Amino acid sequence: xxxxxxxxxxxxxxxxxxxxxxxxxxxxxxxxxxxxxxxxxxxxxxxxxxxxxxxxxxxxxxxxxxxxxxxxxxxxxxxxxxxxxxxxxxxxxxxxxxxxxxxxxxxxxxxxxxxxxxxxxxxxxxxxx
Numbered sequence: 001x002x003x004x005x006x007x008x009x010x011x012x013x014x015x016x017x018x019x020x021x022x023x024x025x026x027x028x029x030x031x032x033x034x035x036x037x038x039x040x041x042x043x044x045x046x047x048x049x050x051x052x053x054x055x056x057x058x059x060x061x062x063x064x065x066x067x068x069x070x071x072x073x074x075x076x077x078x079x080x081x082x083x084x085x086x087x088x089x090x091x092x093x094x095x096x097x098x099x100x101x102x103x104x105x106x107x108x109x110x111x112x113x114x115x116x117x118x119x120x121x122x123x124x125x126x127x128x129x
Contacts, residue, residue: 017049017058017067020094020102026073030095037092037104045103047085059087059103069094069102076107079116086110 024033048067050057055072068091075081089103108116 018069018100019056020069020100023056023069023071024092024094024102025071026104029092033093033095033098037090040090040092042088042090042105044086044088044109047081047083047087047108049083050081052080057081059089059106070106071102074102074104074106076105078118078120079108079111080119081106081108082112082114082116084112084114085116 022028029037044062045059045068046062047070048058048060050070052072057070058067059070060067068089070081070089074089074092081087085108087103087106087108089106091101092104094100094102
């Protein structure tokens with residue numbers, strides 16, 4: 001039952017977004033991969049989707065290339081990103097083939113009007129003990 005390409009943008013089917021199979025976190029990245037990422041220029045994009053509970057999301061690059069995977073460990077700053085936030089990031093190649101990239105050194109530079117939560121706030125709302 002795979003209808004390719006007929007998924008509407010507001011569809012809950014997010015399987016079009018490619019999650020790398022071994023998810024590479026900041027901790028599991030090799031030194032050489034980290035160095036490549038650090039030497040890459042900062043580029044801009046927008047947060048397409050981010051799920052705090054799953055710990056990952058996607059960024060749409062400003063240059064129109066394909067969406068990039070974003071892992072929670074690569075977000076800098078104290079706020080949880082929301083869809084539509086403008087961010088800067090560096091491209092980090094994903095092993096083993098290094099043909100695909102994920103976003104690292106992600107920083108929010110322009111917040112959407114919605115209320116942003118700090119990482120130290122609990123995701124569950126209304127539970128103030």
